[in-house]
Amino acid sequence: MSLTLDTPVNAPTRSADRYVVMDALRGFALLGVMMINLYEFGGIDVLITAEQLAALPSAALDQRVEFWLRLLVVDKANTLFAFLFGLGFWIQMERLEARGAPFRSIYLRRAGILLILGWIHLLGLFSWDILHVYGITAFLLFACRKLPDRTLLWIGIILLMFARPLVTWLFELGGLAYGSEDPAVTNAGVLSRQAAAQSGDFVHFMGLMNRDYLAWFLAGGLLGWIFYALGRFFMGAWVGRRGWIQNASDHLSLFRRGLWPLLLTGLLLELVHLWTADLPEGAWFGQLELLRTVLHVVATPLLAAGYICAIVLLFHSPRLRWLVKPFAPVGQMALSNYLSQSVAIILILTAVGPGLGLAGKAAASTFVPLVLAFFLLQIVVSYFWMKVFAFGPAEWLWRTLTYGSRPRFLRRAPRSSA
Numbered sequence: 001m002s003l004t005l006d007t008p009v010n011a012p013t014r015s016a017d018r019y020v021v022m023d024a025l026r027g028f029a030l031l032g033v034m035m036i037n038l039y040e041f042g043g044i045d046v047l048i049t050a051e052q053l054a055a056l057p058s059a060a061l062d063q064r065v066e067f068w069l070r071l072l073v074v075d076k077a078n079t080l081f082a083f084l085f086g087l088g089f090w091i092q093m094e095r096l097e098a099r100g101a102p103f104r105s106i107y108l109r110r111a112g113i114l115l116i117l118g119w120i121h122l123l124g125l126f127s128w129d130i131l132h133v134y135g136i137t138a139f140l141l142f143a144c145r146k147l148p149d150r151t152l153l154w155i156g157i158i159l160l161m162f163a164r165p166l167v168t169w170l171f172e173l174g175g176l177a178y179g180s181e182d183p184a185v186t187n188a189g190v191l192s193r194q195a196a197a198q199s200g201d202f203v204h205f206m207g208l209m210n211r212d213y214l215a216w217f218l219a220g221g222l223l224g225w226i227f228y229a230l231g232r233f234f235m236g237a238w239v240g241r242r243g244w245i246q247n248a249s250d251h252l253s254l255f256r257r258g259l260w261p262l263l264l265t266g267l268l269l270e271l272v273h274l275w276t277a278d279l280p281e282g283a284w285f286g287q288l289e290l291l292r293t294v295l296h297v298v299a300t301p302l303l304a305a306g307y308i309c310a311i312v313l314l315f316h317s318p319r320l321r322w323l324v325k326p327f328a329p330v331g332q333m334a335l336s337n338y339l340s341q342s343v344a345i346i347l348i349l350t351a352v353g354p355g356l357g358l359a360g361k362a363a364a365s366t367f368v369p370l371v372l373a374f375f376l377l378q379i380v381v382s383y384f385w386m387k388v389f390a391f392g393p394a395e396w397l398w399r400t401l402t403y404g405s406r407p408r409f410l411r412r413a414p415r416s417s418a
Contacts, residue, residue: 019246020315020328021312023330023331023334024324024328025084025245025308025312025331026331026334027326027331027332027337027382029081030081030334030378031077031327031375032073033077033081035073035368035371036073036074036077036078037128038345038349038371039066039363039364039367041128042348042349042359048359048360058362058363058365058366059363061365065364065365065368067274069364070270071270071271075300080307082229083232083235083239085232086141086235086236086237086240089111089141090141090145090237090241091246092107092110093107094240106402108139108142110138110398111138111139113401114398115132117131118130119132121339122210123206125342125343126342126345131335131338133222133229136226137230140230140233141234152234155234159231159234160232160235160297161231161301163227163228163231164224164227164228167224168220189212192208193208193209194360196208197349197351197359197360198351199351202350249316255312258306259306263302263306266299266305267299268299269295270295270296270299270303273296273299276291276292311324326379326383327379329386330379330382332386333382333391333392333393333394333395335398337382389409389410390407391409
């Protein structure tokens with residue numbers, strides 16, 4: 001990145017300084033994030049009971065689609081999204097230090113604003129918000145920024161794979177596990193949330209969802225997700241120190257070597273994880289659940305890393321770049337698009353306003369086409385928006401609050417009339 005002499009040291013990142021391949025990766029991750037958010041938010045024990053799911057006319061197709069989602073998308077999309085957030089925060093720290101800017105105050109303001117925005121999003125719209133988790137994790141990344149490379153790597157790997165299962169196990173051991181073992185109690189909660197969604201009473205619906213979030217929080221859910229995200233942030237920071245993605249064109253041989261080993265090993269481990277789901281609990285000397293957990297937590301980062309290799313290589317291929325280039329405008333305004341996806345999910349599942357009210361009435365085979373259609377709309381809107389504007393609306397607000405000054409919103413200054 002070049003820095004002209006008249007660039008203020010505390011100025012926000014200019015459009016010309018962006019790493020477009022990172023935008024393509026963010027856009028790709030956002031597609032998976034929306035798929036999983038809709039599938040799980042509208043899924044079993046949240047807005048549909050197991051009996052309702054089995055009774056759907058599309059039940060057989062739903063099972064097949066669910067298998068592919070679990071194989072290719074579940075945990076992989078949010079692993080990639082969190083990794084890229086960590087990488088982005090790390091790059092910003094390096095840029096601010098290189099400019100001689102007061103990087104500590106700017107970075108901490110940026111993280112704090114993300115945290116506040118996440119809480120507003122969580123309490124007012126989407127109770128499965130991830131931004132507040134990333135805001136907290138950004139502070140932890142800052143506190144650990146001087147860790148040696150090897151320490152950063154190994155702590156990152158351990159947290160990446162085992163943080164959430166370990167926290168869940170510890171809270172279960174202490175009798176604080178989230179949820180109820182009584183199916184009648186679980187179903188009653190699902191049906192009450194479902195009825196609120198279908199009634200169109202958004203305030204009542206959000207009240208029930210926030211109460212559910214509070215129970216999840218008290219059972220260690222937030223703590224588990226913070227350490228889950230921290231491991232991914234650490235890996236993003238570790239990769240950022242090496243410049244592998246910022247200078248991807250100089251490291252294409254690395255991505256080529258990693259592509260197939262990462263993808264094939266990750267797919268094989270995840271397939272075994274899924275195929276062993278119906279084995280009796282006493283299998284593998286009573287350690288089946290532990291084995292399946294290990295298979296999944298190892299497969300997830302391998303597949304996510306394989307996706308990174310694939311996107312980077314496609315992006316730098318003259319003949320195949322068109323396959324991934326449309327993701328870049330979506331990723332360039334990733335925060336705005338993430339927030340708009342929450343609005344879309346609420347309108348799909350509830351009867352609020354023009355909402356479809358599909359809570360309890362549809363599952364994976366319906367959700368995936370809806371996500372693809374909405375994401376296609378996001379591609380088109382993002383492409384034309386970024387032709388005119390320098391930032392997405394949420395990104396512009398985030399930068400304005402962070403730096404205390406308003407960056408130019410229009411990409412080009414309007415021509416004066418004759």
